[in-house]
Amino acid sequence: MDVSSHDVLLVGGGGAGLRAAIAAAEVNPQLSIAVVSKVYPMRSHTVSAEGGAAGVIKEDDSLDEHAYDSISGGDWLCDQDAVETFVKEAPQELLQLERWGCPWSREPNGHIAVRAFGGMKKRRTWFAADKTGFHMLHTLFQTSLRFDPITRYDEWFVTKLLVDEGRVQGVVAIELMSGRIQAITAKAVILCTGGCGRIFPFTTNANIKNGDGMALAYRAGAPLKDMEFVQYHPTGLPFTGILITEAARSEGGYMLNKDGYRYLQDYNLGKPQPKPVLRSMELGPRDRLSQAFVSEDQKGRTIQTPYGSIVHLDLRHLGEKVINTKLPFVRELCMKYQNIDPVKELIPVRPVVHYMMGGVSTDIDGATPLAGLYAAGEVACVSINGANRLGSNSLPECLVFGARAGKAAALFAAQQKVPNGSVLAQATDERKRLESQFLFKTGGRERISTIREGMQTTVEKCAGIYRDGASLAEGADTLRQLQERFADINLDDHNRTFNTELEAALELGFMLDVAESIVQCALHRTESRGAHQRTDFPARDDKRFLAHSIVHRNPDGSSRVELLPVKITRWAPGERVYGELSQTNEPPQAVLTRKAG
Amino acid sequence: MADKIILEVARYSPEQDTKPCFATYEVPVHKEWVVLDALNYIKDKVDGSLTYRWSCRMGICGSCGMMVNGEPKLTCATFLSSYAHNGNKIRVEPLRYFPVVRDLVTELSDFLVKLKKVKPWLIRKDTVPLSQGEFLQTPEQLDYYKQFSMCINCTLCYSACPVVGLDPKFVGPAAIALAQRYNLDSRDQGAVERIAVLAHPEGIWGCTFVGECTKVCPKHVDPAGAIQQYKLNAVLDWLTSFLMPRGHNSQDVKP
Amino acid sequence: MRQEIVKAAPAYTEFHPRWYRAPVSVYWWLGQWRYLKFILRELSSLFVASFVVITLLQVRALRNGPEAYSRFQHWLQSPWMIALNLVSFLFVVFHTITWFNLAPRAMPIWVRGKRLPEFLVAAPNYAIWLVASVVIAWFVLR
Numbered sequence A: 001m002d003v004s005s006h007d008v009l010l011v012g013g014g015g016a017g018l019r020a021a022i023a024a025a026e027v028n029p030q031l032s033i034a035v036v037s038k039v040y041p042m043r044s045h046t047v048s049a050e051g052g053a054a055g056v057i058k059e060d061d062s063l064d065e066h067a068y069d070s071i072s073g074g075d076w077l078c079d080q081d082a083v084e085t086f087v088k089e090a091p092q093e094l095l096q097l098e099r100w101g102c103p104w105s106r107e108p109n110g111h112i113a114v115r116a117f118g119g120m121k122k123r124r125t126w127f128a129a130d131k132t133g134f135h136m137l138h139t140l141f142q143t144s145l146r147f148d149p150i151t152r153y154d155e156w157f158v159t160k161l162l163v164d165e166g167r168v169q170g171v172v173a174i175e176l177m178s179g180r181i182q183a184i185t186a187k188a189v190i191l192c193t194g195g196c197g198r199i200f201p202f203t204t205n206a207n208i209k210n211g212d213g214m215a216l217a218y219r220a221g222a223p224l225k226d227m228e229f230v231q232y233h234p235t236g237l238p239f240t241g242i243l244i245t246e247a248a249r250s251e252g253g254y255m256l257n258k259d260g261y262r263y264l265q266d267y268n269l270g271k272p273q274p275k276p277v278l279r280s281m282e283l284g285p286r287d288r289l290s291q292a293f294v295s296e297d298q299k300g301r302t303i304q305t306p307y308g309s310i311v312h313l314d315l316r317h318l319g320e321k322v323i324n325t326k327l328p329f330v331r332e333l334c335m336k337y338q339n340i341d342p343v344k345e346l347i348p349v350r351p352v353v354h355y356m357m358g359g360v361s362t363d364i365d366g367a368t369p370l371a372g373l374y375a376a377g378e379v380a381c382v383s384i385n386g387a388n389r390l391g392s393n394s395l396p397e398c399l400v401f402g403a404r405a406g407k408a409a410a411l412f413a414a415q416q417k418v419p420n421g422s423v424l425a426q427a428t429d430e431r432k433r434l435e436s437q438f439l440f441k442t443g444g445r446e447r448i449s450t451i452r453e454g455m456q457t458t459v460e461k462c463a464g465i466y467r468d469g470a471s472l473a474e475g476a477d478t479l480r481q482l483q484e485r486f487a488d489i490n491l492d493d494h495n496r497t498f499n500t501e502l503e504a505a506l507e508l509g510f511m512l513d514v515a516e517s518i519v520q521c522a523l524h525r526t527e528s529r530g531a532h533q534r535t536d537f538p539a540r541d542d543k544r545f546l547a548h549s550i551v552h553r554n555p556d557g558s559s560r561v562e563l564l565p566v567k568i569t570r571w572a573p574g575e576r577v578y579g580e581l582s583q584t585n586e587p588p589q590a591v592l593t594r595k596a597g
Numbered sequence B: 001m002a003d004k005i006i007l008e009v010a011r012y013s014p015e016q017d018t019k020p021c022f023a024t025y026e027v028p029v030h031k032e033w034v035v036l037d038a039l040n041y042i043k044d045k046v047d048g049s050l051t052y053r054w055s056c057r058m059g060i061c062g063s064c065g066m067m068v069n070g071e072p073k074l075t076c077a078t079f080l081s082s083y084a085h086n087g088n089k090i091r092v093e094p095l096r097y098f099p100v101v102r103d104l105v106t107e108l109s110d111f112l113v114k115l116k117k118v119k120p121w122l123i124r125k126d127t128v129p130l131s132q133g134e135f136l137q138t139p140e141q142l143d144y145y146k147q148f149s150m151c152i153n154c155t156l157c158y159s160a161c162p163v164v165g166l167d168p169k170f171v172g173p174a175a176i177a178l179a180q181r182y183n184l185d186s187r188d189q190g191a192v193e194r195i196a197v198l199a200h201p202e203g204i205w206g207c208t209f210v211g212e213c214t215k216v217c218p219k220h221v222d223p224a225g226a227i228q229q230y231k232l233n234a235v236l237d238w239l240t241s242f243l244m245p246r247g248h249n250s251q252d253v254k255p
Numbered sequence C: 001m002r003q004e005i006v007k008a009a010p011a012y013t014e015f016h017p018r019w020y021r022a023p024v025s026v027y028w029w030l031g032q033w034r035y036l037k038f039i040l041r042e043l044s045s046l047f048v049a050s051f052v053v054i055t056l057l058q059v060r061a062l063r064n065g066p067e068a069y070s071r072f073q074h075w076l077q078s079p080w081m082i083a084l085n086l087v088s089f090l091f092v093v094f095h096t097i098t099w100f101n102l103a104p105r106a107m108p109i110w111v112r113g114k115r116l117p118e119f120l121v122a123a124p125n126y127a128i129w130l131v132a133s134v135v136i137a138w139f140v141l142r
């Protein structure tokens, strides 16, 4: 078996992966660093992020307010030490990106411009027009080219983590171009593989977001955290799931039901004002807005289309000039993919699966409980997002915790011995598994797409915006059957060269595992909090569930959910208040008293 | 509108074939479907071995470029319905002028080598600590290079450029535009370092100004413009170096 | 006449990608109007050169005295020369128009932080062309 060796190995070349690679290279230029990515790094899904990245820089703002907005937005499920680290380092990281050339939008005097964002009480979201993620990713990628210690494995697909003596010592990966299956060993591995939106039928996530890293860690014995918290974004274009960024609402867009009524006023989100008000109405948090949609739908006040019910996003009153300068990509997307011009027409939208709050459980240095394994970005759960992520917190999360994980892994790697030979035997077994169960297997009866669609409808049905015990239990059963059917999978493609069907099959395997962990966590959490709404347990229950769900995989493949108390530093749990009340009440300093758990 | 359309797709497997051939598939047409949806339909329902790249399906990751009826296109942004009148046939091939790895997948690493050569990163001679805050840049200074920063590396422009076809060493439209993106950035001080690669027969002087790169660019980057501007400045630069042998500023044309 | 060089493609060996490189046809520019247009624009330089050569011949004829010059004039009136000049003229007009249309791209002009619209950069070129043509026409046709 071929093998190559590095000190630090990154799985994933998105925002988190590239930031971590650069951080590791800067900490210790002697180290050899590998970035393994199943797509060319600049294709990673960070590229699609539109709205912006939050970081306190303006004088009227403070770190505490950013922390408070994040914690209350996350329905008090965030680890507050992590949030404090995050808000402190986010502006530094965003500035660092400016130094590397990121074309941030500017004020007339040349300073960084910031915009309002849902759930944020102050303007603190940095943006590069409405292609923030695109510019951040290309800046990081182009900057990374400068660092010689970074070796890239472009279009290599990681299938397994190599664990020996309780320590992660590398990965097995397929080089797509040649079909070669080989081990890449390393003293530390950082997972930066992004989210898993593709488990759901209707998502803003790209085709590559299959929860690979979560499943890799889970199978290797590292637990996942808070998997039941899946964020729906209130404004996706029907059919394609293309995201209309929250920035469209922060610039002043209205949400209208079928009667042209700004329905959010009926859901404790404040009273309609002509101009956008922070933390109110259209600028409320995503979970509340998506839940309001479901209620409108039940009241029959949405519009029925072949691609499900929709409401409208109205930007017409903003005028062509504002739309062209502040939201050019929104206009481009509407015109190119929906055949609609937002300057003149209403945009049809519906809630769409967008972001995974949960992920591989890590500490604030990105370290997982499994030695030598780190995680950062959307794949990880530190947790700063709690039960509901605020828009524009995840791009800076990728930077802050990417950099931290990169540094920590570099320090760890410097103290380790070279990986031992026994992992190579594991790698050979893995190659045999891939060949016999997928690549060269004949006679299977199941198509990938059938099982994938089955999984997607199941998860949507039982773990959508609203959940209940009975349908979750039923969903868990269906997923188990799908797992069994998956073993009988058939591939049309037995070529080695660029076998994307093999890749799709392995991704489906990852997704099935992650889907199961989502359903198990959702079953276990018998309360409603943030993005997890149980109709059979509609209230938040801080007594039992001010805690993270930690899900382990048992040796027999089943799962085990435990609870881990949330870390509270300065902000005692309170009610989440949006609308006018949030403007007057709750100055964050007033609730800094009680320390808990 | 016809409810079916014929897709002729180039197939090539290095393990079985010596050269590409076409396979024909019938796919349903829906109003919202793009060429990529048709390919996904084939892969999911008809032949799982069809091989192509895609990811974002929103025209920003740059993966899904192919020749559609002879023109380089992002297939996720090309509606089937716009070809429905064309005898109901669409021909899909891998991007022209690139080596074909398999079916619709082209070889990209050569482009990445070229990209790295032009040093597409911000070069500073000084080191300013982060504590001093951001480098100031007015919206006008940003506008000056913004267009060239929009490149998604989809390489459609390479497929539109006959020079790329005739001289594989030509650095090519996207890479030069990205070099110019940094040259024009008020924060960058690296224009001099990029001259050696750019002002070279395989750099800007390779370009014969066909102009097609700009026409096919899905993000309106205008690489042709970037190259001609660079040429013009190179000539002016050369002239001024005669008039003022010392003290002129090579390719530093920022506002 | 044409000799086919038949090279057997190397056989596939496992794990070694075998890329297919499509040959670029000598006639790549024939298929599509935009490439043909480009080749025509390139070709137009030959006709510009022909104008230069004619002018040089004219100067020589002038130097060799009135007799030589009238011979030269006579030569110019031959149908071949008229045809050549006509074709050259069309090519030069074609070259000028395509070139003027490209000019705004090669020379963006920024005024107070805004890029001038393309037609504003192209228009002065056309204007100067028109004025020059009128002046020359006035001299010639007077």
Ligand SMILES: Cc1cc2nc3c(=O)[nH]c(=O)nc-3n(C[C@H](O)[C@H](O)[C@H](O)COP(=O)(O)OP(=O)(O)OC[C@H]3O[C@@H](n4cnc5c(N)ncnc54)[C@H](O)[C@@H]3O)c2cc1C
Pocket (backbone or CB within 6 Å): A011, A012, A013, A014, A015, A016, A017, A036, A037, A038, A039, A040, A041, A044, A045, A046, A047, A048, A049, A050, A051, A052, A053, A054, A132, A133, A156, A157, A158, A159, A192, A193, A194, A195, A204, A205, A206, A208, A209, A212, A213, A243, A245, A354, A355, A376, A377, A378, A379, A391, A392, A393, A394, A395, A396, A398
């Ligand atoms: C449409 C959209 C808009 C968004 N807008 C915003 C916004 O405005 N603000 C904000 O803060 N956040 C936003 N987000 C969220 C944010 O973009 C993501 O959370 C973030 O970009 C994730 O980055 P990442 O580095 O963790 O992962 P990604 O960028 O997804 O990268 C994952 C990487 O892992 C690699 N990989 C995965 N699996 C494997 C494998 N098996 N083997 C090898 N490599 C693998 C991939 O190739 C890729 O390089 C948005 C998200 C979406 C979908």
Ligand code: FES
Pocket (backbone or CB within 6 Å): B054, B055, B056, B057, B058, B059, B060, B061, B062, B063, B064, B065, B074, B075, B076, B077
């Ligand atoms: S799939 Fe990303 S650009 Fe088309």
